Amino acid sequence: MAIIDDKLVTVPGDGSFAGREMELLIDAGELQSKVAELAEDISGKYPGRCPIIIGILNGSFVFMADLVRKLTIPFEVDFIKLSSYGSETSSSGTVRLLKDISADITGRDVIVVEDIIDTGLTINFLRHRLEEARPTSVAFVTLLLKDEVAKLDFPIDYVGFNIPNRYVVGYGLDIDQQLRGLDAIYALKEN
Numbered sequence: 001m002a003i004i005d006d007k008l009v010t011v012p013g014d015g016s017f018a019g020r021e022m023e024l025l026i027d028a029g030e031l032q033s034k035v036a037e038l039a040e041d042i043s044g045k046y047p048g049r050c051p052i053i054i055g056i057l058n059g060s061f062v063f064m065a066d067l068v069r070k071l072t073i074p075f076e077v078d079f080i081k082l083s084s085y086g087s088e089t090s091s092s093g094t095v096r097l098l099k100d101i102s103a104d105i106t107g108r109d110v111i112v113v114e115d116i117i118d119t120g121l122t123i124n125f126l127r128h129r130l131e132e133a134r135p136t137s138v139a140f141v142t143l144l145l146k147d148e149v150a151k152l153d154f155p156i157d158y159v160g161f162n163i164p165n166r167y168v169v170g171y172g173l174d175i176d177q178q179l180r181g182l183d184a185i186y187a188l189k190e191n
């Protein structure tokens, strides 16, 4: 995937960002220690319980896979697919439900796992939707939060990193569906 060195990656493919450079923002070691910290924190909050962990597809699949393998409590998983982005690097302003969860969350503890919160639109939409099913509790965990941008009407329970308002990829996050397999987070360089 055209890694020039481990601090710089170029976007492959023939999309509109092909050839653009991305620079290292959070390295693999930092990600792994943060994930371990979050898992320990979450495990400590649900003693004797069995939460349903709901991942938001596609971006959260790598983070979620690492996070659940570090939990020390029993849990179940499910997935929901939402889209607030088109193929460009800014939010489209509306959220579409592309795939619903299949679990019954009524009377259950729910933990939503998101890769990144940008405007907050996706997570606000999801919160209202989940609460209609009357779960016992709903908590949110996000690996990344663009805290200058996000407009949230509730607090996020677990945040990995606050990041600047830049477009980022890797560790599940994409640019034109590319670069999800990077084990670190890279930020798009300005032209």
Ligand code: IMP
Pocket: 056, 059, 084, 085, 091, 114, 115, 116, 117, 118, 119, 120, 121, 122, 123, 166, 167, 168, 169, 173, 174, 175
């Ligand atoms: P929000 O609804 O604006 O908070 O956007 C949330 C969704 O947009 C995330 O779940 C990501 O899928 C996507 N997204 C937002 N910012 C980025 C980014 O910097 N890189 C990759 N995807 C992003």
Ligand code: MG
Pocket: 056, 057, 058, 059, 060, 115, 116
């Ligand atoms: Mg996402």
